[in-house]
Amino acid sequence: MELAEARLKFIETWGKLGSEWGINRTMAQVHALLLISPEALTTEDVMGTLSISRGNANMTLRDLINWGLVEKQHKAGERKEYFFADKDAWNIARQVARERKKRELDPMMKVLSELSQVRGDDKDANYKTFKTSVTDISKLAANVNKTLDTMIKAEENWFWGSIFKLFK
Amino acid sequence: MELAEARLKFIETWGKLGSEWGINRTMAQVHALLLISPEALTTEDVMGTLSISRGNANMTLRDLINWGLVEKQHKAGERKEYFFADKDAWNIARQVARERKKRELDPMMKVLSELSQVRGDDKDANYKTFKTSVTDISKLAANVNKTLDTMIKAEENWFWGSIFKLFK
DNA sequence: TTAAACTTTCAAAAATAAATGAAAGTATTT
DNA sequence: AAATACTTTCATTTATTTTTGAAAGTTTAA
Known part of the structure; x- marks a missing residue:
């Protein structure tokens, strides 16, 4: 299996598990994406990779922060916000x-x-x-x-x- | 608090907990009702107490049986099926x-x-x-x-x- | 055999949850 | 102070899940 395919499967599987346990599937998928991303991602990265709207991405990322699973990062000289998940x-x-x-x-x-x-x-x-x-x-x-x-x-x-x- | 009120609150609470953990709320409520019922109940008892349809009661009871949480009982000389939950x-x-x-x-x-x-x-x-x-x-x-x-x-x-x- | 008593099914309807996206909001730069 | 870059909100739409109830199915009894 190719890495690209495996990454999609991981996102899908994590999302399914979440939904079975009462956690919004998209939230679990965004978490999965961040878990397998070595660098912090922007809202646009998340929107693009998972094909979700800006509003959804924004609210989902906020939820993940409220769950204590993701944190915001700022890069020097940039106005954009980046999001990073604890991988442990x-x-x-x-x-x-x-x-x-x-x-x-x-x-x-x-x-x-x-x-x-x-x-x-x-x-x-x-x-x-x-x-x-x-x-x-x-x-x-x-x-x-x-x-x-x-x-x-x-x-x-x-x-x-x-x-x-x-x-x- | 009166027993009748407490019973309703228990059913409501158990149902809410279930739905938060990805279990159909009605299924959790039927389970709750059986948990606090000393005797086995009929489908009609369940329908009446929880105000749900016959189809819903039937499918939910079957699910509970498939989960191994409830069993069917038959009373001598009666055709009706009774349902009883393990209370442990x-x-x-x-x-x-x-x-x-x-x-x-x-x-x-x-x-x-x-x-x-x-x-x-x-x-x-x-x-x-x-x-x-x-x-x-x-x-x-x-x-x-x-x-x-x-x-x-x-x-x-x-x-x-x-x-x-x-x-x- | 057929009627009565009871159970099961499942297409359609209703209820609930989630997603969209345009508009409003906020902060930074020129 | 106005334009730019970015984030947040939320009324509306869309998708998903759950429920209904009438019809079909099954079992027992007369």
Whole structure:
């Protein structure tokens, strides 16, 4: 397979994965493009390579910056903005974990803990099942939360090291 | 908060979480309803409680069965089919992990390993960056894969036990 | 066999999410 | 201060996903 073809396939695959996990496909594709670009790219580069509009490119790049996956760069003597992605897979994984925890897990745990406060009659099967399911899921969420916190704080060698050994 | 209100909120929250993670919101809501229902429900129960059409209820329940989260039940002397969800949070987590691994991670790893075969000129920055990014992500994916395999095989006390201790 | 009870299908409609692109905004240079 | 170079916004359009519901299919019972 030629490099050019492989690059397109990588962009397509990363985009598909993103869309399966609730991330805008174009955003994942722009990220993929930046991941395989040795130099920072301009908005026009992104527009051209992926055939997307200026507005879309602009908003997508901003989202990627908000996700902490991409940063703006300025080149001396130039007015144009350049965009560059962190290429470190472990950093990317941690950053995605951090954002999704903040955006989704934390709010959900808040709701679950409210819901687990609900009072009722222990002889009511509906109440008992509700209570048990919510409490159980709460506990699981708390464990996931703790694991993510550890992952987020961890050094690069944590994943490649201790977990790897634990599960070999 | 009243139980009735709490049940609705749980269904809504579970549905929202699902849609954020690329799972049809209605499917997550039906799952939520079954999770807090002590008895198995009929298609009509689901249609009525969630105000969805017969076709939607039927397809969604089938999907949940295909995900291994719900099973059909038959009551003696009745022709109607009943649906019942496994309520164990750890089983649910493992089952979701198993399915998403099969549906998404495994195919992606296959593509990544093809892509990491691509040959090129080591002096070409595009080639070098591509190779490094793809190889790195491949390795991360392989680790995630291994971790999921362990999780899928693990007993209930694995999560509540060793991981919990490791990260306390 | 045929009617009744129930389930499944799928083309069309509705709802939702994403993309466009021209206009407005901002900063820099002449 | 006006032209230039570039970025951002957002109402509208387009694409994608989800839902509907009537018709077809299936199973059981009379």
